[in-house]
Amino acid sequence: MPSAFSPSRPVRILLVEDHDMVAEAICLALERSPDLQIVARAASVASALADARRCEPDVVLMDRRLPDGDGVSAIADLLALVPDARVLVLAGEGSASVAARVAELGGAGLILKARGLRELEEAVRRVAAGEVAFSQDLLGDVLERLTGRTPGLGANLTPRERETLHLLGEGHSTAKISEQLGVALNTGRNHVQRVLEKLGARSQLEAVTVARREGLLK
Incomplete structure (x- = not known):
């Protein structure tokens, strides 16, 4: 340039x-x-x-x-x-x-x-x-x-898991997330757990911190 x-x-x-x-x-x-x-x-x-x-x-x-x-x-x-x-x-x-x-x-x-x-x-x-x-x-x-050789952390999140992550970023509880997603509480817990696993986080707070650091959340 x-x-x-x-x-x-x-x-x-x-x-x-x-x-x-x-x-x-x-x-x-x-x-x-x-x-x-x-x-x-x-x-x-x-x-x-x-x-x-x-x-x-x-x-x-x-x-x-x-x-x-x-x-x-x-x-x-x-x-x-x-x-x-x-x-x-x-x-x-x-x-x-x-x-x-x-x-x-x-x-x-x-x-x-x-x-x-x-x-x-x-x-x-x-x-x-x-x-x-x-x-x-x-x-x-x-x-x-x-160049596409290394996928970004969180690149494998599904659309529903990304929605779950954004609700976590807004500070919602698992119960509230389940309600917002229109799913049973156990299903909501599963979504949250998969988000934590894919971000390598041990808690919801850590998941949000990692997501912000990686640019997945503003």
Whole structure:
């Protein structure tokens, strides 16, 4: 992909982060470099879409979890507004399946917050130049997922089991899940148990945690 920006001017960055202290630290780190410029800050998906349309950034640096939605799910909407922009997702934790989803939706990369500001700075430059930037501990698995050699965790869930998982994510009890699905209590228990087995979880709470980490739940 060709570069989204001109080398004669700084890379224009829209930062989307709802935690003020994190946002301030990122701004200070990135703006130390004359070739990087924060042109707008947003704290929600809705604000990010409005600012993207107004500022036409080269790079959207997007937190994965925002008050009004999932930053990964917003990639398509952002690219519809600013097709030449590059979206780099910033996450507190990640997995190969989430990173693969970023790539599938047209994102340019996913960087874990624990990797540090220097790596983030380099990742912004790389995606602005048309490259991809995924944390090294995710990259190999991402390539395998995208080439179809390794199925994602939870890929073998049936439609009914996915429905069960979403009800678990909403905090419903097994009895309530059975009622929502219109099945007997024992059948509902079986659905829940199969979800736990397929996610390698020992409890309903762990299943929900794993599902969120893997991008199966928002």
